[in-house]
Amino acid sequence: GESVGLHLPTLSVQEGDNSIINCAYSNSASDYFIWYKQESGKGPQFIIDIRSNMDKRQGQRVTVLLNKTVKHLSLQIAATQPGDSAVYFCAESGYSSASKIIFGSGTRLSIRP
Amino acid sequence: DGGITQSPKYLFRKEGQNVTLSCEQNLNHDAMYWYRQDPGQGLRLIYYSQIVNDFQKGDIAEGYSVSREKKESFPLTVTSAQKNPTAFYLCASSDGGLESDTQYFGPGTRLTVL
Numbered sequence: 449g450e451s452v453g454l455h456l457p458t459l460s461v462q463e464g465d466n467s468i469i470n471c472a473y474s475n476s477a478s479d480y481f482i483w484y485k486q487e488s489g490k491g492p493q494f495i496i497d498i499r500s501n502m503d504k505r506q507g508q509r510v511t512v513l514l515n516k517t518v519k520h521l522s523l524q525i526a527a528t529q530p531g532d533s534a535v536y537f538c539a540e541s542g543y544s545s546a547s548k549i550i551f552g553s554g555t556r557l558s559i560r561p
Numbered sequence: 562d563g564g565i566t567q568s569p570k571y572l573f574r575k576e577g578q579n580v581t582l583s584c585e586q587n588l589n590h591d592a593m594y595w596y597r598q599d600p601g602q603g604l605r606l607i608y609y610s611q612i613v614n615d616f617q618k619g620d621i622a623e624g625y626s627v628s629r630e631k632k633e634s635f636p637l638t639v640t641s642a643q644k645n646p647t648a649f650y651l652c653a654s655s656d657g658g659l660e661s662d663t664q665y666f667g668p669g670t671r672l673t674v675l
Contacts, residue, residue, distance in 0.1 A: 482663060491567075491651050491666035492604075537603065548619070549664060551596075551603035 471538035584652035
């Protein structure tokens with residue numbers, strides 16, 4: 449079946465450095481992608497989204513890149529801070545009229561002081 | 562202060578008992594969803610509702626039931642038929658349907674079966 453996955457289950461980054469979290473999706477017809485941040489014991493928080501007619505979108509300290517050729521999505525966090533520690537997961541949707549959002553299992557980002 | 566609320570935050574249940582998890586939203590969203598999250602896994606859709614008085618099964622609906630009598634409320638009942646109910650349950654809502662509208666999540670309810 450279709451799936452959304454992540455290349456790295458854990459990522460350790462020095463405080464102040466940039467973080468890059470990757471995600472692969474399997475359905476080339478997916479046209480909407482979302483990144484969520486989930487802190488321990490809390491619900492997922494929307495970070496940024498991107499549609500398939502774009503290849504880059506920027507927010508505050510975050511950038512999402514979409515490479516449709518290789519079906520790859522990434523989340524870049526600039527100047528990583530301790531508060532960025534969380535699990536990040538991507539989601540895809542939109543590939544059929546009865547489609548639903550498919551969530552990946554997540555990457556844990558930890559920040560070294 | 563708009564958002565999605567879930568209660569209780571922690572819930573304990575004895576085997577064989579039904580339990581109902583609350584989800585309320587004041588975002589005026591049409592669609593609401595229930596997901597289950599298990600360690601190391603992605604969110605799995607239990608039930609969703611795109612409009613009042615209507616709901617559909619998700620991928621893992623067996624052992625669960627829902628109702629949507631009001632736009633702002635979408636309670637989930639975990640029945641005794643659910644074989645492995647211990648999990649973190651997340652409610653979400655969105656402005657439109659399933660296809661592309663961003664879903665916003667509540668804080669979750671952690672259910673433990675004793």
